[in-house]
Amino acid sequence: MATLDSARLKAALQRVAEGAAAAAAELNAADGQLGDGDLGITVSKGFAAAAEADLPSDLGMAFLECSKAFQRVSSSSYGTLVATGFMAAAKSAKGSESLDASAIPALVAAARDAMMARGKGELGAKSVLDSLDACVRAIEGADSAEMGTKAVAAARQTLQDFKGKPCKLGRARMFTEKSAELDDPGQLAFLRIVEAAVPAAK
Amino acid sequence: MKKILNNPADYVEEMLEGFVAAHPEFYAQPERRVIARPEGATSGKVGIVSGGGSGHLPVFAGYVGPGFLDACAVGDVFASPSAEQMASAIRHADGGAGVLRLYGNYGGDVMNFDMAGEMVDMENDIRTTTVLLADDIVSAGKDEAEKRRGVAGMIYAFKIAGACADTKADLDEVTRVAQKAADACRSIGMALTPCIVPQAGKANFELGENEMEMGMGIHGEPGIWRDALRPADQIVDEMIDRILADHPFSKGDRLSVLVNSLGATPLEELYIMYRKVKQRFDDIGAEIVMPLVGRYATSMEMTGATITTIALDEELERYLKAPAACAYWRVG
Numbered sequence: 001m002a003t004l005d006s007a008r009l010k011a012a013l014q015r016v017a018e019g020a021a022a023a024a025a026e027l028n029a030a031d032g033q034l035g036d037g038d039l040g041i042t043v044s045k046g047f048a049a050a051a052e053a054d055l056p057s058d059l060g061m062a063f064l065e066c067s068k069a070f071q072r073v074s075s076s077s078y079g080t081l082v083a084t085g086f087m088a089a090a091k092s093a094k095g096s097e098s099l100d101a102s103a104i105p106a107l108v109a110a111a112r113d114a115m116m117a118r119g120k121g122e123l124g125a126k127s128v129l130d131s132l133d134a135c136v137r138a139i140e141g142a143d144s145a146e147m148g149t150k151a152v153a154a155a156r157q158t159l160q161d162f163k164g165k166p167c168k169l170g171r172a173r174m175f176t177e178k179s180a181e182l183d184d185p186g187q188l189a190f191l192r193i194v195e196a197a198v199p200a201a202k
Numbered sequence: 203m204k205k206i207l208n209n210p211a212d213y214v215e216e217m218l219e220g221f222v223a224a225h226p227e228f229y230a231q232p233e234r235r236v237i238a239r240p241e242g243a244t245s246g247k248v249g250i251v252s253g254g255g256s257g258h259l260p261v262f263a264g265y266v267g268p269g270f271l272d273a274c275a276v277g278d279v280f281a282s283p284s285a286e287q288m289a290s291a292i293r294h295a296d297g298g299a300g301v302l303r304l305y306g307n308y309g310g311d312v313m314n315f316d317m318a319g320e321m322v323d324m325e326n327d328i329r330t331t332t333v334l335l336a337d338d339i340v341s342a343g344k345d346e347a348e349k350r351r352g353v354a355g356m357i358y359a360f361k362i363a364g365a366c367a368d369t370k371a372d373l374d375e376v377t378r379v380a381q382k383a384a385d386a387c388r389s390i391g392m393a394l395t396p397c398i399v400p401q402a403g404k405a406n407f408e409l410g411e412n413e414m415e416m417g418m419g420i421h422g423e424p425g426i427w428r429d430a431l432r433p434a435d436q437i438v439d440e441m442i443d444r445i446l447a448d449h450p451f452s453k454g455d456r457l458s459v460l461v462n463s464l465g466a467t468p469l470e471e472l473y474i475m476y477r478k479v480k481q482r483f484d485d486i487g488a489e490i491v492m493p494l495v496g497r498y499a500t501s502m503e504m505t506g507a508t509i510t511t512i513a514l515d516e517e518l519e520r521y522l523k524a525p526a527a528c529a530y531w532r533v534g
Contacts, residue, residue: 060324061324064321064324064325067317067321068285068286068321071284071285071286071314071317072284072286077309077310077313080285080310080313080314080317083285083317084313084317087317087320087321087324090324091320091324094324118313118316118317119313
């Protein structure tokens with residue numbers, strides 16, 4: 001993919017919605033070990049709504065529609081964080097109808113920074129922020145043809161890197177030992193999202 | 203659960219329907235879960251919005267009215283409204299001079315109101331600012347005062363910010379005055395019984411027949427201690443001592459005091475409390491201006507009370523005394 005436009009965004013969202021629906025039970029179960037077990041519902045409902053939204057041709061406004069659609073059906077903390085990520089991308093992309101693939105790392109970095117600020121989270125605490133950060137570092141300066149596979153590999157590696165480490169953020173931080181054994185549900189959700197967005201890399 | 207309701211799932215919708223029908227001179231519901239002025243936003247005036255979960259009436263929606271708020275987003279009982287509902291409230295409050303978001307410091311509300319601010323900035327070019335109420339002295343130490351949750355002090359901030367906005371002051375000025383009012387408030391609560399969220403159907407915690415809890419939050423967040431119920435004067439003494447330790451008052455100072463029912467405590471008992479509050483400030487030589495005793499910020503049917511003080515200077519006192527009206531509080 002050399003460029004990103006509203007039509008390509010919509011197609012990616014549709015793939016992610018399908019992938020999120022397929023992973024919903026797995027994510028609910030992962031979340032249920034540490035929290036209230038609704039992460040799969042949050043992610044699948046959110047991406048389904050975003051995939052159905054009418055996306056204007058201005059990419060910024062298209063990301064804004066994604067943010068609103070996601071937030072409308074998934075106002076839990078993870079849902080609000082994803083919506084925040086879309087909003088940050090919206091601000092970065094406002095006024096452009098298409099973006100060169102080389103601009104994508106900056107969009108993801110903007111999402112990471114906004115989500116850190118909104119959730120008052122830090123890197124290294126075993127959360128989705130670590131996955132995003134690894135993803136940004138993996139795709140920065142990469143050839144556009146390789147970005148997808150690099151992003152998936154980074155998301156997968158993040159889960160590996162945090163095996164045995166406790167969560168220090170959100171509700172999961174209250175279960176130090178248990179959270180160390182388990183994958184962070186937010187990181188796992190991120191992996192499933194990226195895998196679905198980049199079908200060739202699966 | 204023993205409540206007057208139809209279907210628990212319809213609790214908020216039916217409440218709002220009755221609320222607007224009973225007071226059409228103050229409230230309209232232009233969109234689902236958004237309460238605004240029936241006449242719409244005032245052109246050229248800074249709009250003030252608030253929002254938060256249901257279950258606290260008159261907070262938040264009850265304070266929409268001249269000299270108070272312009273619009274309010276209403277969530278489920280004890281749950282944040284969505285960012286879209288908040289964005290919608292901001293649009294209904296916008297008279298072209300920007301909008302102040304004035305609400306309590308709760309995680310979900312903060313995340314969603316920040317999102318809402320970004321939405322209206324992107325879509326409608328509405329400039330917004332935020333002032334958070336963090337008046338509950340029990341919820342964090344003085345060194346982390348910005349982490350405190352917001353409780354009854356917010357009604358003073360609504361009143362004062364509303365009066366400032368009515369002078370057609372600009373957004374920065376209204377924000378400054380609202381922040382000053384918020385910073386001047388200190389609150390502490392105590393409870394005798396819990397409350398029941400309709401969709402949960404049972405009490406959110408338990409308190410023994412002869413027990414009380416000091417410092418409990420308005421959603422049942424744990425307080426500082428739980429022990430046998432004490433006489434009113436002793437309870438008030440401790441509450442005032444804790445407030446004074448956080449914000450001292452001296453001879454000649456002026457303040458307002460709110461003695462507020464959390465829902466089920468009758469006015470009679472609030473006056474027993476106020477009697478002692480007045481004695482304490484008389485002893486200091488500080489003058490209480492416009493005291494408020496009643497049900498201003500509640501927690502469903504929780505039995506208990508909060509005491510809020512607001513330290514006044516000439517500016518805050520002038521705005522506090524300016525005319526304002528809503529269904530629950532009229533000034534001038």
